Amino acid sequence: QSVLTQPPSVSGAPGQRVTISCTGSSSNIGAGYDVHWYQQVPGTVPKLLIYGNDNRPSGVPDRFSGSKSGTSASLAITGLQAEDEADYYCQSYDSSLSSFHIFGTGTMVTVL
Amino acid sequence: EVHLLESGGNLVQPGGSLRLSCAASGFSFTNIAMAWVRQAPSQGLELVSVIHGGRGPSFYAEYADFVKGRFTISRDNSKDTLYLQMNSLSAEDTAMYYCARGRGSGRYQDWSFDLWGRGTLVTVAS
Secondary structure, three states: OOOEEOOOEEEEOOOOOEEEEEEOOOOOHHHOOOOEEEEEOOOOOOEEEEEOOOEOOOOOOOOEEEEEEOOEEEEEEOOOOHHHOEEEEEEEEEOOOOOEEEEEOOEEEEEO | OOEEEEEOOOEEOOOOOEEEEEEEEOOOOOOOOEEEEEEOOOOOEEEEEEEOOOOOOOOOEEEOHHHOOOEEEEEEOOOOEEEEEEOOOOHHHOEEEEEEEEEOOOOHHHOEEEEEOOOEEEEEOO
8 A cells, every 4th residue: 555645647638748746755755765757658567767856767758857845746747748648656765664665656647 | 788587477376386587687687676566457566575786695675564474585696587485375466576676876765666577477366
C-alpha cells in the first residue's frame, strides 16, 4: 500500500501542458529524499524519466520536467504528444516504521 | 549494449518456491546496487528487494514488508547475475518481476533505477 499518492488519471489535448502530482509526507518526500519519475507505455517496461527531483537522463526530451516542494513533487509534460500516453509513477524512500523505497500509486496520462 | 535478462518465472502452487535469475551485461556489475520490482496484473509498481554492490562476500539487502522472511535476494558477481529466492508463495505474489539497476552517487535512500529488464512472469495458482 503506497504512501505516495498520485491522481489516477490526467488528460490533455496535443500541445497542451499537463502536470502530475505526487503527494507524500514528512517520512518520505518531506524528509528530503529525492523523487524520481518513471514512464510505462502500455505493454512495455518502465523507463526512468526524471531522477533526483529534476534531472533528465540522456535521451529524455526537455518537454518533461520535475519539481519538488515540501511533502510533494510534480511532473510536468509540456507540448503533449500522442506518444506520451502512458502510466507515470513517482518513487522515493520512506523512513517510517518499515523503511524502504516506495512507488507512487501511478497516473494514466491520456492524450485526447 | 547494456542489458538485463530475467528468467525463472513459472506457474507454481500456493506454498511453493521459485528462484528468479537476472543476467546483467554491458556494464560493471560488481559495485552496482540491484533490485527486484514487481507489477501485479493491471496494478502499479512495487519494489520487492534491493541489494547493495561491492566485492562481498556479504551484501547489505533490504526487503519490502510483504516479502520479509519469505524472499531472499542475492548476487554472484563472478557471473554478473542477480537472484531472488521466493518461498511460501501465495496468489498475492502473482506478478511480472523486473530486475532493475540502481543509480545514484549519494546516499542509498536517494537511488533511482535506470535500467530495467523485460521481466519474468510468476503465477501462483492451484
